[in-house]
Each structure stands twice: as C-alpha cells, then as structure tokens.
Amino acid sequence: FYTAAKHLRLCRTVLGFVSILDIVKTLVIRDPKRAPKGEKYLNEIVKADHITKRYHTVGDEIEVIRDLTFSVYEGEFLAIVGPSGCGKTTVLRCVAGFEAPQRGDIFLDGRPVTRPGLVVPPQRRRIGMVFQDHALFPHLTLAQNVAFGLQGLDRRERARRVAEML
Secondary structure, three states, rough: EEEEEHHHHHHHHOOOOOOOOHOOEEEEEEOOOOOOOOOOOEEEEEEEEEEEEEEEOOOOEEEEEEEEEEEEEEEOOOOOOOOOOOOHHHHHHHHHHOOOOOEEEEEEEOOOEOOOOOOOOOOOOOOOOOOOOOOOOOOHHHHHHHHOOOOOHHHHHHHHHHHHOO
C-alpha cells in the first residue's frame, strides 16, 4: 500500500514542491495480491525509477532532476506544480522522450522506454504532450511532423493530406 503521506514526503524531499496529487490521493493498491476482495488492481501506466537529468553549460553543470522515482496508475491524474525552473517540464520531456535522463529508467505500460542502452523515440511511445510553446519534433522533417498526427490513415491518404496542408 502507498499512502499520500509517503508521496508528500517524496515530493518535498526530491522535487522540492507539493503536487495536487498529495491532496486528492489517499490510497493506491499496487500489488494485486494485496488488493481486498472486489477491489480493482490499478495498472501502472508511467513509472520513473531513480531518474537524474543534468544540463551542461559552458563551464557548469546544472542538475535539474535528482534521483526522482514516481508512478502513475490507471485512472489517476497527476499534476506537477512548482516554481519556475524546478524541473517540471524536464520531467515531462523525459517521459515523452524529448530528453534522456543521465540515470534511471522510465517505463510506459510496463515496457522500458529509457534505460542504459535504450531510448525509444518519442513517436514510438504512443503518448501525447501539449507543449508550453508550439514545437515540432526536431528529428523529423516538416512533412513528417504534419503526418505524425495522421497515423490512422493509410500511407497514400496520409501523403495526400500532408501535401494538401503544406
């Protein structure tokens, strides 16, 4: 069992801020063997395990995330709040695949997407992110960026729609 009090301590000591999750989360059943009869076991959707992210600048190194571990379970909402520059966006960018942490593992639906020797590209993670600023995938062409949102179409129709939009 995992209590909000433990989560609150994690946010205060590791992240330096408190999330809205501390207010609304009271109990999450993490182990199906421990779930009371009739209670639904919650699937772990996102797991960050001891991730650390540093940015290198000329003559300096800034540690933005230090040894962060958290999980988000099916049906939960997680809000990351804190002052400017505390690492909120960096956490999301690591989960989405736009940044790679120097240490730690990230799992989506139980599958590793970031760990030593493995970085699954953002477009293969099947998650969405709304950016603070309008941005494109830097590793894709403009046409590929436009086509990215048209994944449900066959190849010909997607190419026709991309040409139409550009």
